[in-house]
Amino acid sequence: MILVLFGPPGAGKGTQADELKDKLNLIHLSTGDILREEVSKETELGILAKKFMDAGELVTDELIIGMIKNKIVSNDTDKGFLLDGFPRTISQAKALDEMLKSNSLQVNHVVSLEVNDSILIERLLSRGRSDDNEETIKNRLDVYKNQTLPIKEYYKSSGTLIEIKGDDSVETVSKNIFSSLK
Numbered sequence: 699m700i701l702v703l704f705g706p707p708g709a710g711k712g713t714q715a716d717e718l719k720d721k722l723n724l725i726h727l728s729t730g731d732i733l734r735e736e737v738s739k740e741t742e743l744g745i746l747a748k749k750f751m752d753a754g755e756l757v758t759d760e761l762i763i764g765m766i767k768n769k770i771v772s773n774d775t776d777k778g779f780l781l782d783g784f785p786r787t788i789s790q791a792k793a794l795d796e797m798l799k800s801n802s803l804q805v806n807h808v809v810s811l812e813v814n815d816s817i818l819i820e821r822l823l824s825r826g827r828s829d830d831n832e833e834t835i836k837n838r839l840d841v842y843k844n845q846t847l848p849i850k851e852y853y854k855s856s857g858t859l860i861e862i863k864g865d866d867s868v869e870t871v872s873k874n875i876f877s878s879l880k
């Protein structure tokens with residue numbers, strides 16, 4: 699199964715992914731986590747990505763698509779993937795479809811976590827990651843609306859989109875995601 703966890707920064711994608719990957723036996727690929735690891739190892743990719751991340755901008759499609767391709771080919775595709783933080787642009791969504799198609803796979807479900815802005819800002823500020831300051835958060839939410847939100851229509855038209863209320867407790871959200879997949 700190829701499952702995409704979709705939603706704005708602070709929607710709880712990482713939290714939900716942790717449980718879902720175990721329950722569904724999927725390989726969890728979080729582009730944010732992979733990038734942060736590259737940054738901490740000071741790899742070429744990490745050095746290139748850091749300035750975008752610190753500014754709350756998207757890392758270029760070319761870098762992200764290459765990075766995900768490597769992860770997909772280096773893993774056993776029999777197991778299936780839980781994608782978290784990817785795709786974030788229409789180009790990434792199209793590139794993903796192409797990649798999967800060449801492995802006879804497709805995106806099966808896109809779970810969109812719906813949370814309003816005031817709760818997102820509150821959650822991000824209390825998380826305290828280095829890119830979670832007020833200015834960067836505002837930029838990330840703008841970037842989300844302008845560049846990422848259009849993907850929802852893309853998946854709506856392919857019939858894979860499932861919208862889940864994301865401002866309930868972690869357990870309730872998790873239960874709702876799980877039952878929507880059955």
Ligand code: ADP
Pocket residue numbers: 706707708729730731733750751752754755756757758762782783784785786787790838
């Ligand atoms: P959040 O969901 O809180 O924004 P992430 O950990 O998913 O946090 O991403 C952190 C940063 O990594 C983003 O602000 C962006 O700079 C970069 N990033 C992550 N995934 C992508 C992606 N698919 N395309 C472009 N940039 C990305």
